[in-house]
Amino acid sequence: MSRVLLWAPLGSIALLVAIFAIALLAPAPEASDPLKDEPLPALPLQDFAGPYPGFEPEDIEGPYLLNVWASWCPPCRVEHPFLMQLDAEGKPIYGIVYKDDPVDAIGFLDELGNPFTALMADPEGRAGLELGLTGAPETFLVDEAGVVRARWRGALSEPVWIRHFEDEWQAALARAAAAG
Template identity: 40%
Template sequence: MSVGVDPAAGAGAGPRHARWLLWLPLCAFGIVLAVVLWGLFLPADRTVYSAMVGKPLPAFTLPAIAPGKPGVTDADFRRGAPRLLNVFASWCVPCVAEAPQLLTLKAAGVPIDAVAIKDTPADVAAFLQRHGDPYASVGSDPHSRLQLALGSSGVPETFVVDGRGIIRLQHVGDIRPEDVPELLQALAAARTPGAGTAR
């Protein structure tokens, strides 16, 4: 007894297979396009950290810009106690977002000095009146010279500086509520000699 092959079945398989081959390049293109778009829109860490972490502050003297407050010098950071150096600007939206956290740090007894970038006395005064004033001193950096010397890539940025004037930690971006304990811990660690870190 012989087994026969239905010619109709074999004839139908060819065109179906050919249709799949037509769709294959389109599917491959769709997959490649999806991967490329995913890579473009995936948030990447493009943060640039300062090479100054673990090194002394550069020498600087900044004139006062806030009414009733002194300017800032590097000597202010060599008085034996750790301090924060906050780089901000009145025109900076994330600086507004971090203002409550700076006030929390001030209330915890943290001394905070500031560098106002490309700002005016009137704008700084209005900013501090509107959002609170956590600063012991505020210096003017109209041409971003100190900002560049610190290796700061934007505003806001905050540096933990130990009592010998050594930068122990860099916090890039606005300080959020969850960052406050880390900064307090870094300030406590800055009371003893050791290497700094960037974050």
């Protein structure tokens, strides 16, 4: 009986630690995104300095990726090689330079390459507010009708693409082909 009394508190603590560990390590349920399946909102963007063409989201035809990034953002540097790969595969990527100095952003692209079809700037973060950004980078898949079909908060990578974007990308391509 005395052994049970001795080990009961330790067993209880071990059980609580196990429950907390399972709760903390379990994948979080995906929160619903208020932009998913909604038209891309109007974005108060500014022309980006430098030798890069600009864009108006409503004028883009076909599905595309909208990537919000900045030179000061370490995860943006991490995702950049994958963006270069997507560009090499012919996937159009439109970039929004988020709260960044144009000279620094141009230096970033000069150093790492430019995967963007066109660029605009969001120096004050007003477009970021419209998109509900939590930070940079964030990537949106916008279909041929201007509807947001997928979103990723954080660095885009091949596993993320396969799990969160690939099916939506293929569906958007199919809809665009059927419409056009």
